[in-house]
Amino acid sequence: MTIEQDKIQEQLVVADNNKKNSTGALLSVQDLRVHFELRKFGFGHAGYVRAVDGVSFELKHGASIAIVGESGCGKTSLMKTILALYKPTAGHVIFDGKDLSTLKGADLKAYRSEVGFVQQDPYGALPPFMTVQRILEEPLTINGVKDKEERLERISKVLEEVKMTPVNEFLPKFPHQLSGGQQQRIVIARAMILNPKLLVADEPVSMLDASVRVEILKLLRGLQEKHNLAVIYVTHDLSTVRYFSERIFVMYAGQVIEKGQVDLLVNNPLHPYTYALLQGTSDPDAHNATVMKEVPPGEPPSLVNPPSGCRFHPRCPKIIKGLCEVKVPPEVEPVPGQLTSCWLYE
Amino acid sequence: MKNLKKNFAEISRYPSAVFGLFIIFLLVALAIFAVIKIPYSEAVRLWRGGEDVWYMNPKNVPPAWFNTFRKTKLPESFAIKGGEEGFTKTVTPSSPDTAAIDFEYAFDFNYDVYPQELMLYFTSTYQSKNPFVSIYLITPDGEEIRIGDLGISARQTFRFSQDEKLIKRLVREKRNDDPMLGLFSVPETDPPVPQKGSYKLVVNGQTFEADSDINVEFVFHGQSYGLAGTDHARRDLMVALLWGAPIALAFGLLAALATSILSMAIAAIGAWFGGWLDELIQRITEVNLVLPFLAVLIMVGTFYSTSIWTILGVTILLSIFTGAVKSYRAVFLQVKESTYIEAAKAYGASNFRIIFFYLIPRMIPLLIPTLVSAVPAYVFLEASLALLGLGDPVLPTWGKVINDAQSNGALYKGYYYWILEPAVLLMVTGLGFAMLGFALDRIFNPRLRGI
Numbered sequence: 001m002t003i004e005q006d007k008i009q010e011q012l013v014v015a016d017n018n019k020k021n022s023t024g025a026l027l028s029v030q031d032l033r034v035h036f037e038l039r040k041f042g043f044g045h046a047g048y049v050r051a052v053d054g055v056s057f058e059l060k061h062g063a064s065i066a067i068v069g070e071s072g073c074g075k076t077s078l079m080k081t082i083l084a085l086y087k088p089t090a091g092h093v094i095f096d097g098k099d100l101s102t103l104k105g106a107d108l109k110a111y112r113s114e115v116g117f118v119q120q121d122p123y124g125a126l127p128p129f130m131t132v133q134r135i136l137e138e139p140l141t142i143n144g145v146k147d148k149e150e151r152l153e154r155i156s157k158v159l160e161e162v163k164m165t166p167v168n169e170f171l172p173k174f175p176h177q178l179s180g181g182q183q184q185r186i187v188i189a190r191a192m193i194l195n196p197k198l199l200v201a202d203e204p205v206s207m208l209d210a211s212v213r214v215e216i217l218k219l220l221r222g223l224q225e226k227h228n229l230a231v232i233y234v235t236h237d238l239s240t241v242r243y244f245s246e247r248i249f250v251m252y253a254g255q256v257i258e259k260g261q262v263d264l265l266v267n268n269p270l271h272p273y274t275y276a277l278l279q280g281t282s283d284p285d286a287h288n289a290t291v292m293k294e295v296p297p298g299e300p301p302s303l304v305n306p307p308s309g310c311r312f313h314p315r316c317p318k319i320i321k322g323l324c325e326v327k328v329p330p331e332v333e334p335v336p337g338q339l340t341s342c343w344l345y346e
Numbered sequence: 347m348k349n350l351k352k353n354f355a356e357i358s359r360y361p362s363a364v365f366g367l368f369i370i371f372l373l374v375a376l377a378i379f380a381v382i383k384i385p386y387s388e389a390v391r392l393w394r395g396g397e398d399v400w401y402m403n404p405k406n407v408p409p410a411w412f413n414t415f416r417k418t419k420l421p422e423s424f425a426i427k428g429g430e431e432g433f434t435k436t437v438t439p440s441s442p443d444t445a446a447i448d449f450e451y452a453f454d455f456n457y458d459v460y461p462q463e464l465m466l467y468f469t470s471t472y473q474s475k476n477p478f479v480s481i482y483l484i485t486p487d488g489e490e491i492r493i494g495d496l497g498i499s500a501r502q503t504f505r506f507s508q509d510e511k512l513i514k515r516l517v518r519e520k521r522n523d524d525p526m527l528g529l530f531s532v533p534e535t536d537p538p539v540p541q542k543g544s545y546k547l548v549v550n551g552q553t554f555e556a557d558s559d560i561n562v563e564f565v566f567h568g569q570s571y572g573l574a575g576t577d578h579a580r581r582d583l584m585v586a587l588l589w590g591a592p593i594a595l596a597f598g599l600l601a602a603l604a605t606s607i608l609s610m611a612i613a614a615i616g617a618w619f620g621g622w623l624d625e626l627i628q629r630i631t632e633v634n635l636v637l638p639f640l641a642v643l644i645m646v647g648t649f650y651s652t653s654i655w656t657i658l659g660v661t662i663l664l665s666i667f668t669g670a671v672k673s674y675r676a677v678f679l680q681v682k683e684s685t686y687i688e689a690a691k692a693y694g695a696s697n698f699r700i701i702f703f704y705l706i707p708r709m710i711p712l713l714i715p716t717l718v719s720a721v722p723a724y725v726f727l728e729a730s731l732a733l734l735g736l737g738d739p740v741l742p743t744w745g746k747v748i749n750d751a752q753s754n755g756a757l758y759k760g761y762y763y764w765i766l767e768p769a770v771l772l773m774v775t776g777l778g779f780a781m782l783g784f785a786l787d788r789i790f791n792p793r794l795r796g797i
Contacts, residue, residue: 113693119685120685142694142696143694
């Protein structure tokens with residue numbers, strides 16, 4: 001019953017997205033599914049981890065979206081699939097009209113040079129045995145910039161852009177000689193050095209001090225505007241989303257449960273999960289010290305056996321018994337520009 | 347460069363490392379010296395040479411410097427040719443065709459032990475009538491002992507202790523029937539006491555043709571020789587001790603370098619690609635781990651070739667797939683998941699680049715101490731194989747010296763220097779690398795610091 005409905009919905013979404021694809025978006029993700037096989041004793045099948053289970057969205061040149069969700073909701077798997085680090089189990093990722101799963105060799109390399117990747121842990125993201133110069137040279141060398149002079153020129157240009165000046169002072173340094181903020185700037189510089197069209201930022205500020213966060217976010221915002229970058233901003237922290245994303249996708253258990261304009265969604269969350277997530281946002285407010293915030297009870301669901309019906313129903317405070325746990329909620333648009341999958345608005 | 351300096355500064359904080367480096371430096375200097383002083387072909391020629399090359403040396407004698415520490419001094423060996431300084435040659439023609447050719451050599455004998463042997467090597471030129479020589483030895487007390495009279499051919503050897511006539515004559519003169527004891531003792535002493543002082547060897551020659559000439563070489567086989575002594579084949583042990591250094595270092599370093607680097611590369615490739623390749627590498631390693639290493643080497647040495655290159659190759663092959671592959675793989679599996687590897691993949695780094703530029707450099711700190719510590723193991727392995735009789739048949743090595751010593755009963759007969767010299771060199775080599783290796787391990791392995 002449920003499965004059939006799922007399939008129908010899938011087909012609808014695919015059809016929907018195929019229509020949208022013709023509009024010429026930079027990136028189009030169509031009903032993407034990423035499943036990891038679980039093995040028993042190293043062999044034998046024991047089910048799948050459905051990390052991403054039917055996600056679709058589109059991104060235009062220069063646009064930015066935020067993917068929000070708690071740990072383990074599949075947002076990192078989604079992002080890594082977009083980066084062609086994981087292979088999709090089903091569905092498509094289409095970049096500039098090319099399907100990622102068909103790319104091989106030189107084409108794949110060309111695609112990778114057009115997508116920048118900013119990671120969460122800046123220290124781990126930088127090879128500890130390479131100097132800043134070598135770190136920034138690597139992507140250039142790999143992507144065929146053979147002239148040493150040109151490489152150095154591009155390195156100093158990108159370092160100036162991320163405000164690591166004087167450039168020559170930083171070139172011979174090793175990552176451990178830099179502060180967390182500086183390390184993250186190097187990571188951003190490395191992502192930007194090939195002049196990508198799309199930047200994927202995986203929680204770029206979550207490991208940084210609060211004081212540095214804003215600077216890094218402003219830097220990213222500046223780069224986005226200057227280079228007309230499309231940005232996918234992955235985070236679990238809604239408070240940082242406002243800085244530069246236009247649209248928010250809220251993910252839960254491998255699916256998008258609510259999406260819409262930042263202002264709409266932040267000010268008026270529709271889905272109970274989004275509401276809970278917003279409640280969990282930390283704001284520097286003295287009032288917070290005395291109040292216990294409401295958080296959704298329970299643990300994030302198992303991705304091997306996701307709950308039937310609405311995947312949030314075991315933790316939902318507004319559960320409609322007999323409906324939510326049986327049927328998968330359809331996507332509805334109660335407020336223009338804000339879509340959600342919840343029976344409350346049907 | 348700056349890094350190198352920093353590392354060196356760190357090394358200098360460990361006295362054991364400095365000492366180890368010092369030993370390694372000395373060994374390398376010794377090896378370079380050996381290769382320059384005795385070229386390879388010369389070393390091989392000398393080591394394989396028989397009596398013709400080594401006739402000048404006594405058999406099985408300790409080094410000359412032993413005398414410094416001995417109460418009873420051992421006579422040193424020497425060899426001198428007629429006409430050289432001190433060994434005068436006078437030619438006095440007596441008629442148009444005949445001439446007297448006289449040789450005289452005075453030498454000091456201030457030792458407490460009798461020489462091993464005295465020999466005269468005559469060379470002469472003549473058409474049909476061969477020259478004639480009379481040999482005398484004048485002892486310090488002025489007595490002239492007739493050694494022998496003989497007609498000589500183009501090449502003739504006269505050995506003092508093997509001349510029957512001389513032995514009979516000595517017995518007649520109531521001297522000892524061992525020519526060495528008879529000639530070099532104070533007369534009529536029992537037990538015989540060596541007579542110290544200046545001896546003079548006189549050789550009176552007579553030629554019977556115009557253009558006929560005599561020359562002689564006096565070889566005095568003492569009871570000590572050179573810096574290292576000699577072995578049963580009269581060979582100077584110094585040749586083997588010197589040449590053992592470059593061979594041991596080359597074998598140890600090449601084997602250690604090749605095995606560690608190949609193990610690391612193979613472990614990295616397996617860990618990176620995973621799947622059947624990794625499985626294959628792991629299974630090969632497991633099979634190789636249960637193969638008896640030494641037995642396989644002995645088999646190869648016995649049935650195929652004992653050339654040092656073959657042995658080196660087989661050693662490396664058998665040492666690649668060992669526990670090192672497993673332990674490196676364990677670390678690589680961990681490093682493989684680092685986010686910087688993910689980043690490298692995301693900007694398009696090839697598998698080759700990731701393995702050799704991202705995975706392996708991370709392991710260099712682990713590699714260096716292992717490599718240094720592995721060197722002595724291979725040096726000892728080479729020596730052990732030589733000791734088992736599987737040494738390179740051509741090259742002089744430390745292990746082969748011990749093998750010769752052992753098969754000639756060196757310790758039983760009291761030639762302890764024969765075994766000790768190469769053994770000490772082997773131990774010092776091991777010590778040097780081990781000391782440096784331990785210190786490097788502490789420097790590169792921060793967990794060991796302060797223990």
